[in-house]
Amino acid sequence: MPSRLIVSRELADLFRLLAHADRLRLIEDLRGGEKDVTGIAQSLDLPATRVSQHLALLRAQRLVEERRDGRNHFYRLAHPHLAAWVLDALPFIDIRQRLEDADHIDTARALWSVADRNPH
Amino acid sequence: MPSRLIVSRELADLFRLLAHADRLRLIEDLRGGEKDVTGIAQSLDLPATRVSQHLALLRAQRLVEERRDGRNHFYRLAHPHLAAWVLDALPFIDIRQRLEDADHIDTARALWSVADRNPH
DNA sequence: CCAATGTCTGCAAAAGTTCGCAGGCGTGCA
């Protein structure tokens, strides 16, 4: 029964792709809709080259899709539900370290949620 | 607004912990309830030392809890819902490579689900 | 007490990831 092994490897690849704070922020940033590389770089405060490198990884596993318009490359989530699923992981993080109790998870979720689409 | 950065780092740590095929299999293996190290090692077909190393990582981030009985250490999921959440990621894996279409996701999910608690 | 068993930890080599930088490619504007 090798399917299990195959599936676990596929899932591990996905988790590895998500195992980087900047890529997670990027995914949350795309929740509002498509955005070009420079726009993402500005809102995450990262060099555009690095954003492009992250996007190349996400693209390789079809987590984002690209649309070109002139010299700009616009990216969007291939699965819009992905961002919500990522936030569903909040209950599993070890809250002892930096957050005090379960209420703060809600605070964090709120902070990161739809309402908050201003500069930063 | 640094909370966002903090949360994304916490989430990235969690994803990094899950970004290993054997640890994912381990988590799925514990879905059925607690199990000792040797038992896990047998059902995953891995050396017990390695299982212990993986468990040490999962323990450090409070994803599993330990109960000792004599010389055996029994482990269980700290959040039983974790295993289900992991499987919710199946729609996001890139299915072109080894699986043909969406039906196979269901097959994979079924293969890995509750019914399947026989040897392997 | 001694030996066997089940598990844990430390270490170092191998493998993998991240990051900055240099240079390349395509597009648009003067």
Place this chain on the structure above:
DNA sequence: TGCACGCCTGCGAACTTTTGCAGACATTGG
């Protein structure tokens, strides 16, 4: 055509993770 812009890729250095192995520790049975 030439230049600036937006983005992409390749490369090497620094860092992190994985793995097997050797040895340690605690518990149990003889």
